[in-house]
Amino acid sequence: MSSRTEGYADAALAVARAEGQLAAIEDDLFRFTRTFEGNDSLRMALTDPAMPAARRISVVEELMGGKALPASTALISAIVGAGRASELPEIVNTFLEKAASERDHEVAEVRSAIPLDESQQERLAAALSQATRKQVEVKVVVDASVLGGLVARIGDTVIDGSVRHRLEQLKGTI
C-alpha cells in the first residue's frame, strides 16, 4: 500500500468524521467502488487520461447524485478529478479498513446473488465474527455471478460458499 493511498484514505476518513456520517459515507463509497469494479465502461471512462477532469467528475455526479450523500460524491469526485480513479478500490478499501479498525472491527466484503436483509447481515456478521474471532462488519455486494450462496472476504481470508465455487470445484473433478 502506497503512502498516497494512505493519504487519500486518511483524508476521506477525516471528512467522514467531520461530517458525522461515517457509516453512511462508508456505504456510499463501498457501493460506488463495487460498481466501478464491476463496470468496464465506467472504469475505462473514469481512468481515461484523455477525458477532461470536469467530464469525469460530472460522470461521478450523474451516477451518485441523489443516491449518495454530497460528502460521498465530493470525495469520489476529488479522487477521480485528481486522476486517481485507477487507485479508487485500494483507497476505499483502506478507508473502510481504517474506519472499521477505529471501531476495533474488520470489514468483510460479502458477495451475494440477492440482497441481504438487516437480519441476515447481522447474523452473518455474528457468524463471521465467531469464525474469525474478530469483530466483523459486513459490506454486501450484489453479484449475480455468484449464482447462489455467499462469498466473504476478510482481509486475505476468503470463505467461499457460493454455487459458483461449487461448480468450479465440480469442473475440476470432471
Add this chain to the structure above:
Amino acid sequence: MLAQIFVLAAEAGEKVEASNPIIPEIDEMIWGAIAFVIVFVLLRWKAWPAIKKSLQDREDKITGDLEHAESVRTQADEELKGYQAQLADARNDAGQIIEEARQAAETVRKDLIARAEADAQAIRTRASDDIKAASERAMADVQAKVSDLSIELAERIVQQNLDRATQIQLIENYINEVGGTRR
C-alpha cells in the same frame, strides 16, 4: 761371321752351275735369311714394343671397358633391384592405401547408415510423441469443452431452479455453517 757366310756363298756359287726352278739359289736363301733376320730384328727392336704397347693398351681398354661394363651392369642391377624394391613398396603402399580407403569408406558407410537409422528412429519417435501429444491435447481439449459445456449447462439449470426461497436457504446454510466453524 757375315764374311764367312759370304765366302761360303761365293764358293758354293762356283760349284753349282745349274739352278733348280723350285729350290732357290743358296745366295738367295742366304740373303733372304739375312734380310729376314734384319727385318725380324728391326721389327723386334722397333715395331714389337709399339705393337705390344698397342695390344696392351687395347687389352687394358677392353679390360677397362669390360670392368666399366660390369660396373655399369652391377649398378644397373642394383638400380633395377632398387626400382623393383621401390615398385614393390609402391605396390604395397598402394595396396595399403586402397585397403585403408576401403576401410574408411566402409566406416563412413556404416556411420552414415547408423546415423540415418538414428535419424529415422528419432523422426519416428518424435512423430510418435507428437501424435501422442496431439492426441492428449485433443483429448484434454475435448474434456475441457465437455467440462465447460457441463458446467455451463449446470449453471443454466441452477439459475433456472434457484428461486428466491432456495437462494435464501443457501444464504441461511452459509451463515449457519460459518457460524459453526472457528478459523
